[in-house]
Amino acid sequence: MLTIRKTNAYIGFLLVVIAITISPIIKVPIKGNWILYQTDDRLFFISFVLVALTGFCLYLRRVAAFRIFTYVLFIWSVLMAAAVFFKSNNYFGSKFFDKVLAKTIHYQWGWIVLLVGVLLLVTSVKKMQLTVPT
Template sequence: MNSRNYLGLVGALLLAAGGLSPMVHLPIIGNWNYWDLHPGLATVVYVLAALGIFAAISGKGGLLKFVGWTEFFLILLTLAAVYFKVNDSFSFIPLKSLARAAAGLVHYRWIGWAMLLLGALIMIFSAKKQKAS
Protein backbone atom coordinates (compact mmCIF):
# COMPACT_ATOMS: atom_id res chain seq x y z
CA MET A 1 0.00 0.00 0.00
CA ASN A 2 1.24 3.47 -0.80
CA SER A 3 0.66 6.71 1.09
CA ARG A 4 -2.50 7.54 -0.89
CA ASN A 5 -4.03 4.24 0.17
CA TYR A 6 -3.25 5.00 3.81
CA LEU A 7 -4.76 8.46 3.41
CA GLY A 8 -7.94 6.95 1.95
CA LEU A 9 -8.05 4.50 4.84
CA VAL A 10 -7.74 7.40 7.31
CA GLY A 11 -10.62 9.16 5.54
CA ALA A 12 -12.86 6.09 5.76
CA LEU A 13 -12.02 5.59 9.44
CA LEU A 14 -12.73 9.29 10.08
CA LEU A 15 -16.17 8.75 8.56
CA ALA A 16 -16.81 5.86 10.92
CA ALA A 17 -15.65 7.87 13.94
CA GLY A 18 -17.62 10.96 12.87
CA GLY A 19 -20.85 8.97 12.65
CA LEU A 20 -20.45 7.89 16.27
CA SER A 21 -19.61 11.41 17.48
CA PRO A 22 -22.33 13.72 18.78
CA MET A 23 -23.93 15.69 15.94
CA VAL A 24 -26.94 17.35 17.58
CA HIS A 25 -27.64 18.27 21.22
CA LEU A 26 -31.26 18.31 22.34
CA PRO A 27 -32.20 19.74 25.73
CA ILE A 28 -33.17 17.10 28.32
CA ILE A 29 -32.64 14.28 25.77
CA GLY A 30 -28.91 14.79 25.25
CA ASN A 31 -26.54 14.26 22.33
CA TRP A 32 -27.54 12.42 19.17
CA ASN A 33 -25.17 10.77 16.72
CA TYR A 34 -25.94 9.49 13.21
CA TRP A 35 -27.69 6.38 14.52
CA ASP A 36 -30.02 8.52 16.64
CA LEU A 37 -30.77 10.92 13.79
CA HIS A 38 -31.74 8.30 11.22
CA PRO A 39 -30.75 4.63 11.44
CA GLY A 40 -31.34 4.06 7.72
CA LEU A 41 -28.97 6.84 6.66
CA ALA A 42 -26.45 5.73 9.27
CA THR A 43 -26.49 2.24 7.79
CA VAL A 44 -25.82 3.63 4.32
CA VAL A 45 -22.98 5.80 5.66
CA TYR A 46 -21.34 2.84 7.39
CA VAL A 47 -21.75 0.50 4.42
CA LEU A 48 -20.12 3.15 2.23
CA ALA A 49 -17.36 3.65 4.82
CA ALA A 50 -16.69 -0.11 4.76
CA LEU A 51 -16.62 0.05 0.95
CA GLY A 52 -14.16 2.94 1.26
CA ILE A 53 -11.94 0.85 3.53
CA PHE A 54 -12.01 -1.94 0.96
CA ALA A 55 -11.23 0.48 -1.87
CA ALA A 56 -8.33 2.03 0.06
CA ILE A 57 -6.79 -1.32 0.96
CA SER A 58 -7.18 -2.79 -2.52
CA GLY A 59 -5.95 0.38 -4.25
CA LYS A 60 -9.10 1.09 -6.26
CA GLY A 61 -8.86 4.87 -6.64
CA GLY A 62 -11.98 5.28 -8.75
CA LEU A 63 -14.13 3.45 -6.24
CA LEU A 64 -12.59 5.44 -3.40
CA LYS A 65 -13.38 8.73 -5.15
CA PHE A 66 -16.94 7.58 -5.91
CA VAL A 67 -17.51 6.57 -2.28
CA GLY A 68 -16.04 9.88 -1.10
CA TRP A 69 -18.35 11.94 -3.32
CA THR A 70 -21.35 9.83 -2.37
CA GLU A 71 -20.58 10.26 1.32
CA PHE A 72 -20.03 14.01 0.86
CA PHE A 73 -23.44 14.54 -0.75
CA LEU A 74 -25.15 12.22 1.74
CA ILE A 75 -23.69 14.18 4.65
CA LEU A 76 -24.78 17.50 3.13
CA LEU A 77 -28.25 16.04 2.54
CA THR A 78 -28.41 14.91 6.17
CA LEU A 79 -27.24 18.30 7.43
CA ALA A 80 -29.94 20.04 5.36
CA ALA A 81 -32.58 17.55 6.56
CA VAL A 82 -31.65 18.10 10.20
CA TYR A 83 -31.72 21.87 9.75
CA PHE A 84 -35.17 21.84 8.14
CA LYS A 85 -36.52 19.30 10.63
CA VAL A 86 -35.38 21.39 13.59
CA ASN A 87 -36.91 24.56 12.15
CA ASP A 88 -40.13 22.77 11.15
CA SER A 89 -40.59 20.81 14.38
CA PHE A 90 -41.85 23.84 16.26
CA SER A 91 -44.16 25.17 13.55
CA PHE A 92 -47.20 24.22 15.65
CA ILE A 93 -46.41 27.13 17.98
CA PRO A 94 -48.54 30.07 16.81
CA LEU A 95 -46.03 32.80 17.73
CA LYS A 96 -43.13 32.79 15.28
CA SER A 97 -40.67 34.34 17.72
CA LEU A 98 -41.45 31.66 20.29
CA ALA A 99 -41.07 28.94 17.63
CA ARG A 100 -37.66 30.36 16.65
CA ALA A 101 -36.62 30.43 20.30
CA ALA A 102 -37.65 26.79 20.73
CA ALA A 103 -35.71 25.81 17.60
CA GLY A 104 -32.71 27.71 18.98
CA LEU A 105 -32.56 25.31 21.92
CA VAL A 106 -31.33 22.58 19.57
CA HIS A 107 -27.55 22.90 19.11
CA TYR A 108 -25.36 21.37 16.44
CA ARG A 109 -22.21 19.57 17.59
CA TRP A 110 -19.91 20.55 14.77
CA ILE A 111 -17.07 18.17 15.62
CA GLY A 112 -19.09 15.17 14.37
CA TRP A 113 -20.12 16.96 11.18
CA ALA A 114 -16.54 18.15 10.60
CA MET A 115 -15.14 14.64 11.03
CA LEU A 116 -17.65 13.28 8.52
CA LEU A 117 -16.97 15.97 5.93
CA LEU A 118 -13.21 15.81 6.42
CA GLY A 119 -13.25 12.03 6.01
CA ALA A 120 -15.23 12.30 2.78
CA LEU A 121 -12.93 15.02 1.41
CA ILE A 122 -9.82 13.02 2.30
CA MET A 123 -11.26 10.04 0.45
CA ILE A 124 -11.99 12.19 -2.61
CA PHE A 125 -8.56 13.79 -2.78
CA SER A 126 -6.55 10.70 -1.86
CA ALA A 127 -7.72 8.77 -4.93
CA LYS A 128 -5.16 8.58 -7.70
CA LYS A 129 -5.84 10.57 -10.84
CA GLN A 130 -6.34 8.48 -13.94
CA LYS A 131 -3.62 8.83 -16.56
CA ALA A 132 -4.82 9.68 -20.06
CA SER A 133 -3.80 6.98 -22.51
Protein backbone atom coordinates in the same frame (compact mmCIF):
# COMPACT_ATOMS: atom_id res chain seq x y z
CA MET B 1 -3.58 6.64 -14.04
CA LEU B 2 -5.27 7.06 -10.68
CA THR B 3 -3.32 6.63 -7.47
CA ILE B 4 -4.35 6.70 -3.84
CA ARG B 5 -2.60 8.63 -1.09
CA LYS B 6 -2.95 5.87 1.47
CA THR B 7 -2.30 7.96 4.58
CA ASN B 8 -5.03 10.45 3.61
CA ALA B 9 -7.38 7.61 2.75
CA TYR B 10 -6.83 5.68 5.99
CA ILE B 11 -7.01 8.76 8.22
CA GLY B 12 -10.12 10.00 6.37
CA PHE B 13 -11.75 6.59 6.59
CA LEU B 14 -11.03 6.40 10.33
CA LEU B 15 -12.42 9.91 10.92
CA VAL B 16 -15.61 9.15 8.99
CA VAL B 17 -16.17 5.93 10.94
CA ILE B 18 -15.62 7.79 14.23
CA ALA B 19 -17.96 10.61 13.16
CA ILE B 20 -20.74 8.26 12.16
CA THR B 21 -20.55 5.84 15.08
CA ILE B 22 -19.51 7.60 18.31
CA SER B 23 -19.19 11.38 17.88
CA PRO B 24 -22.09 13.64 18.96
CA ILE B 25 -24.00 15.15 16.03
CA ILE B 26 -26.57 17.34 17.77
CA LYS B 27 -27.26 18.46 21.32
CA VAL B 28 -30.84 18.17 22.52
CA PRO B 29 -31.48 20.17 25.73
CA ILE B 30 -33.16 17.53 27.92
CA LYS B 31 -31.73 14.33 26.47
CA GLY B 32 -28.11 15.44 25.91
CA ASN B 33 -25.82 14.69 22.98
CA TRP B 34 -27.12 12.48 20.20
CA ILE B 35 -25.08 10.40 17.78
CA LEU B 36 -26.27 9.86 14.22
CA TYR B 37 -28.18 6.67 15.10
CA GLN B 38 -30.24 8.51 17.71
CA THR B 39 -30.92 11.37 15.29
CA ASP B 40 -32.27 9.23 12.45
CA ASP B 41 -31.61 5.52 12.05
CA ARG B 42 -32.15 5.53 8.27
CA LEU B 43 -29.46 8.17 7.80
CA PHE B 44 -27.15 6.10 10.00
CA PHE B 45 -27.64 2.85 8.09
CA ILE B 46 -27.32 4.44 4.65
CA SER B 47 -24.19 6.29 5.77
CA PHE B 48 -22.71 3.16 7.27
CA VAL B 49 -23.34 1.18 4.09
CA LEU B 50 -21.68 3.91 1.99
CA VAL B 51 -18.67 3.96 4.32
CA ALA B 52 -18.47 0.16 4.24
CA LEU B 53 -18.56 0.11 0.41
CA THR B 54 -15.89 2.81 0.29
CA GLY B 55 -13.68 0.85 2.66
CA PHE B 56 -14.27 -2.34 0.68
CA CYS B 57 -13.16 -0.59 -2.53
CA LEU B 58 -10.09 0.73 -0.71
CA TYR B 59 -9.29 -2.77 0.55
CA LEU B 60 -9.67 -4.31 -2.91
CA ARG B 61 -7.70 -1.44 -4.52
CA ARG B 62 -10.48 -0.57 -6.96
CA VAL B 63 -9.35 3.02 -7.39
CA ALA B 64 -12.07 4.15 -9.82
CA ALA B 65 -14.84 2.72 -7.65
CA PHE B 66 -13.19 4.19 -4.53
CA ARG B 67 -13.14 7.62 -6.19
CA ILE B 68 -16.82 7.36 -7.15
CA PHE B 69 -17.82 6.27 -3.63
CA THR B 70 -15.84 9.11 -2.04
CA TYR B 71 -17.75 11.64 -4.14
CA VAL B 72 -21.04 9.91 -3.33
CA LEU B 73 -20.12 9.97 0.36
CA PHE B 74 -19.30 13.69 0.14
CA ILE B 75 -22.63 14.50 -1.51
CA TRP B 76 -24.44 12.26 0.99
CA SER B 77 -22.78 14.05 3.93
CA VAL B 78 -23.93 17.44 2.64
CA LEU B 79 -27.45 16.12 2.10
CA MET B 80 -27.41 14.52 5.55
CA ALA B 81 -26.46 17.82 7.21
CA ALA B 82 -29.24 19.58 5.30
CA ALA B 83 -31.72 16.86 6.28
CA VAL B 84 -30.88 17.16 9.99
CA PHE B 85 -31.12 20.97 9.76
CA PHE B 86 -34.53 20.92 8.07
CA LYS B 87 -35.80 18.16 10.38
CA SER B 88 -34.96 20.25 13.44
CA ASN B 89 -36.52 23.39 11.91
CA ASN B 90 -39.77 21.71 10.76
CA TYR B 91 -40.38 19.07 13.41
CA PHE B 92 -43.82 20.00 14.75
CA GLY B 93 -45.36 21.78 11.75
CA SER B 94 -46.12 24.83 13.86
CA LYS B 95 -44.04 27.97 13.31
CA PHE B 96 -43.87 28.91 16.98
CA PHE B 97 -42.81 25.49 18.28
CA ASP B 98 -40.41 24.96 15.36
CA LYS B 99 -38.63 28.26 16.09
CA VAL B 100 -38.32 27.38 19.76
CA LEU B 101 -37.00 23.91 18.93
CA ALA B 102 -34.55 25.24 16.33
CA LYS B 103 -33.09 27.65 18.89
CA THR B 104 -32.54 24.91 21.46
CA ILE B 105 -30.97 22.24 19.23
CA HIS B 106 -27.31 22.82 18.44
CA TYR B 107 -24.88 21.10 16.08
CA GLN B 108 -21.93 19.41 17.77
CA TRP B 109 -18.34 18.73 16.75
CA GLY B 110 -19.20 15.45 15.00
CA TRP B 111 -20.09 17.34 11.82
CA ILE B 112 -16.58 18.84 11.68
CA VAL B 113 -14.99 15.42 12.09
CA LEU B 114 -17.26 14.04 9.35
CA LEU B 115 -16.45 16.92 7.00
CA VAL B 116 -12.69 16.64 7.54
CA GLY B 117 -12.80 12.87 7.04
CA VAL B 118 -14.84 13.09 3.84
CA LEU B 119 -12.59 15.83 2.45
CA LEU B 120 -9.53 13.69 3.19
CA LEU B 121 -11.17 10.81 1.35
CA VAL B 122 -12.05 12.97 -1.66
CA THR B 123 -8.53 14.40 -1.91
CA SER B 124 -6.83 11.02 -1.47
CA VAL B 125 -7.27 10.04 -5.13
CA LYS B 126 -5.15 11.85 -7.70
CA LYS B 127 -4.28 11.47 -11.37
CA MET B 128 -0.68 10.85 -12.34
CA GLN B 129 1.03 10.57 -15.67
CA LEU B 130 2.74 7.27 -16.25
CA THR B 131 6.29 7.96 -17.38
CA VAL B 132 8.47 5.38 -19.02
CA PRO B 133 12.24 5.84 -18.65
CA THR B 134 14.08 5.77 -21.97
